[in-house]
Amino acid sequence: MKLFFATVAASLLGFTAMSSVHAETDPHSYAQPDKVRVTALDLDLSVSFEKHVLSGSATLSLDWIDKSAHELVLDTSALKIDKVEAEDQAGKWNAAKFALDKADPLLGSALRIALPAQGGKVRIAYSTSPDAAGLQWLDPSQTAGKQHPFVYSQSESIAGRSWIPLQDTPSVRFSYTAHITTPKDLRAVMSANNDAKHARDGDFRFAMPQKIPSYLLALAIGDIAVREIGPRSAVYAEPETVVAAAKEFDDIEKMIVTTEKLYGPYRWERYDILVLPPSFPFGGMENPRLTFATPTIIAGDKSLVSVIAHELAHSWSGNLVTNAAWKHVWLNEGFTTYVQGRIVEAVYGKQQADEEFLVAANELRKEFATAKPAEQLLVPDLTGKDADDSLSDVPYTKGSWFLQYLEGKFGRATFDAFLRGYFDHFAFQSITTDQFVDYLKTNLLDKYPGKVSMDEVNAWLHQSGIPADAPLPASSAFAAQDKLREQFVAGKIDAKGLGAKNWRTQEWQYFLDQLPAKLNLAQMQALDEAYHLTGTHNAEIAFRWYRLAIGSDYEAAYPAMREHMLRIGRRILVVPLYGELAKTAQGKALAEKIYAEAKPGYHPMTRAAVEKALQEPGRLR
């Protein structure tokens, strides 16, 4: 599908495209929101753990924009559509004609519903496929408790359509209600108003009154316990995990208050966290009112809770002000990574915030040394590509780096006020990069002239690499480490001489990232003996250690590495290990053996990424 740049044309004509207008076609959706828009969804689903199927109906409320349009086009992926009904002007429901287009491997099938009378509502009776890309079904054996099955959704980027027929584009926002029927001993939770005291009676009702884009629709069902951790926050998790999770995340109210001080009130009432089984493919997912999180961030010392700061930050950047299409995902992730850094700085100190950024920035620079120029763009062309390809670390790290650059140029007080104004101005809207640039020009560049030019802004947005004047924080701990690492690699000090007994997680991350890809066997053994890295419970350190073990042929770590790869499904902690193994014939054989065992426990997104990594050795995610 071809893009047309209505915003550019509009600004040439001297006016700014309004954000409520669908200014740019989303190449990852068949929907035609310039003709008719979904404004509300009412979901009625029951779950079958036997069949791995959700079935029921979705009722959509419609706002007709084009008075001559007579068709509603929805996105679906592997849905079985049983019946479609439409409500006429008099409120009477009638059968509606519909057709499902041939499926596209990336986008799924367009569902075309004929609505000659432009009725206000349409109801689709349907069921999901057992292979739905947006759902993961876990057998009891794949949960911590081993007693009950579990199912959860992951809708971003475009997998919402695999469990609900929708206008599955982030440019369309709607409110929703839901009725979910479950087996009696389980609990259902959604990205909506969860009730911690709800009985496990198999009958759950939800409402999300604020308008959200489709990728924030979320559901999980399982043996889920609850612990309150703040005046407006609770942790939901399996009973085996909930106590540790509640302890790890008990700074949540401090984080919320910090962010409110910077960027205005939290607008979603509750902020709860659902900790999923370890197969969850991401660190976290910012489902509104209920962040979904991986248990791999529970390190026992709060050293990895910046993931929670990140998901909380999305309550402003992403959920409140949303990218209108996936090529603009840096508006979600770059802003969120920047805000995450500010939360970590306020709650855990500047050292940790700086070090986390340095770890990410160094990783990006390493990647850019070999990445193609087109892969280094903040606003990539995703036409004809998988929408999930947008989720590299470019929008996260380069995006937040750009905002740090602006903060440095204009000063923190000015930039904070600008950002707060930006969140207010575009609240509950979906916008493009051009809309951000227009706002930036008017409210920052032109207001404080002579500090940053449009050419400099465009270099960040539309050129490969990182501009030469990009700011980097200094870390005295990392500087000291650089010296120690060099001496260790050169054999001038031994592993004990590193004095790493009390290193923080970020120091280990930096140390392991900066080492050469291959150490000699004696060095690996000495490090392992001194610091017991093989089998560490800190998943971020474990991942880096196993990556180094593969590069160094340190096979003593392989049994623990195998355990890590079988237990965890978070993509960034396992996919690069497959990619690293696949570089040699022997390693590839081992990778394939581990994958055959791990595959049934992996989420479909992790499976897809691992299969790519086995095809393209060295692939990072």
Ligand SMILES: [Zn+2]
């Ligand atoms: Zn994010």
